[in-house]
Amino acid sequence: MSNEDIRIGVFICHCGTNIGGVLDITELIEYTKTLPNVAYSAGNLYTCSEVGLSNIRENIKEHNLNRVIVASCSPRTHEPLFRSTCQEAGLNPYLFEMVNIRDQDSWVHMKEPQKGTEKAKDLIRMSVYKASLLEPLEKMQVSVIPSAAVIGGGIAGMNAALTLANQSFKVSLIEKDSELGGLIRHLHKTYPTNEDASNILETRNLAESHKEIDVYKSATIEKIEGYVGNYKIVILQEKKMIEIEVGAIIVATGARVLSPEGYYNYNGKTIISQLELEGLLKENSVNAKNIAMIQCVGCRNEERRYCSNICCMTALKNAILIKEQNPDANITIIFRDIQAQGVTYEEYYRRAREMGIIFIKYLPDKPPIIKEDHLEVYNEFMNQVIGIPHDLVVLSMPLIANEDSERLAKMLKVPLEENNFFLEAHVKLRPVDFATDGVFVCGSAHWPADISESISQSNAAASRASTILSKEMLEVEGSTAEVNPDLCIGCEACIKICPYSAISKDEETDTAVVNKVVCKGCGVCGASCPQNAIIIHHFTSDQIIAEIVTYGGGD
């Protein structure tokens, strides 16, 4: 479009007295008329009222406007409304610009109306210059495959699958083991109810028999391609490649227990892990009378800084169970800090104390020393070394990330944190989302979680996934990045920098290409490209520089 063709209409809003009571609207209208390419400029009492909106529509037609600017409130609240008004009048919604002369002008300069009016002039002028350079853009529509893949068949995965299947979405539940159930299979009872773990495992039957759930056991993920609404997953099962198509993916791969081998003279007989104790309890074959449990083995140290979250409660539970069976047993829990958060868990802890279970705190730099028939631990509180007789020592080992999480993270293009657990998009605001649209996380894949946490998280992940699966079409933002292949040298800097992995390399041309469905238009790649090869649509360098130059040079 050549310069002469550009016809900008500028609508300046009084917003009742909100703007009109401070800024000189008449002066703004007259000033605007002097700016290049402005074909029409007028005031409106309330631009966002039906009268105001139809006024915009009529004037677009009457004056043949091909750019519209509204100077009023904030684009954060009103841009969608004005954009669709433009669209109704046949104008591409991206040929619209908004100038904030209320929230960022008349409301904050109430005592300086004249300076406020000058500021509004600058802002309108900047917008007019930008508007001349606007280009029409299309919002992309993507269809959604209404089914999900849940990776991992532990309690989190099974529950997520069931939650979705009960809403009639088809679910593929993919488990690498030969059985569903995950870690729960090895547990005796569960805290804080001391209910049999096998009761909870009944979820397994529900999942296996649900008509909407396809269960793939002894299956691994080989390949993941695509984007929100349209993922293709290749599963390897018994040497067969199976391809499935899904709209959303839930990662519920869980975690594994750190091997006790090499910690505190572990021998698997008199010095065992908490998980092995679960096994003994299941078989009802705990014969020891003096039992010492050591907490935080192999974690909260230099190598693994984190607290594994579930070990304190597990130790409490097993101690209580033994004590219930054999009130004469002497049980000592040697801990660093006890994590028993929330009303129920705190109560459980109190119960353990009341039952006579002994708690002794140790310092990380003075860990307990296991001798033949007793154990020595320095206690800071008493400032002395205490001897504790034992015929069974139980080591609380942390949950650690699965070995294959790195591989899966790469395929999904989602991040891991330093301990190789999956990292959510935002710790407070988006706890089960990944930054990548359509991929969610729950359970111990994200962080050591106990059963109730896994269930709440998997409900959350399933409901987040259903917000996508329930739509036939998704609309994605039109203002995205685009690489100019003539300028791109294939340095891949942008590929590394894009937080959404929206950019990949076209191997044939050796240049970068943006997947417009995945790109969120943040513009970071554009500001970084060494060759200036990336256009950030709707926020192009030319548009921004036009604003800068006209502000600077507009004395």
Add this chain to the structure above:
Amino acid sequence: MVFEPKILGFLCNWCSYAGADLAGVSRIQYPTNVRVIRVMCSGRVDPVFIAEAFMNGIDGVLVLGCHLGDCHYISGNYEAELKMKMLGKVLSMINFADRVRLDWVSAAEGNRFAEIVTEFTEHIRKLGPSPIKNDKLKKQILDNLSATKFALCDSRLRALVARQRELTTEGNVYGNIIPIEEFEEILDNAIENEFIRHKILEKIKNEGKSVPEIAKEIKIEPHKVLQHIVTLRARGLVDVDQINEEIPTFISIKEV
């Protein structure tokens, strides 16, 4: 008349722009000096924009984004921070670093937004108008700013900054991680070199000059000038103009 600074503000859509709106909703009054350009993320702000602003007579530039860790696009503000650090280095060579500020404002911090604007406006007021407005200095300042822009556009320098996080945390193609101090040194050198190279190009834009002549004009040791000339020749930006009594003169052969 009191000096009213011309200030440009880049605000990210999700936090700082929302914070500025909240200041409005709360009717917090602040100076009228800032004109805002809304960008989706602070990471969109190309340092070149800021050089451009100064070349166009703007007295101060604010770049505001979400607090670190809160960027709507996960890591955009970390990238902004790296870019602004690099920009700071370049601008400190021409005494403009004080005229840019990067800061964080959340959507809930209307007050903080107003405070930052007030403070920054006062700060620029104290610094006085951009020296570019001084007719005597104008030419020299413009030269400096275009050298700045040249450095900021340079693809090698941009590549270094774009890769900073990767190089200092994940390592280069051989898996070697560059310690941050070492990286800073590489960056400092690259900035200084590009800056000087631009000055050399400026001096030999219209007429050929010998190394000693250039060295004298830009006050840099001749052997260093020679090194830069060699690099610029390799990039195809400079060539031999003439050889007078065995002393070659060089001239810029490409518009940059």
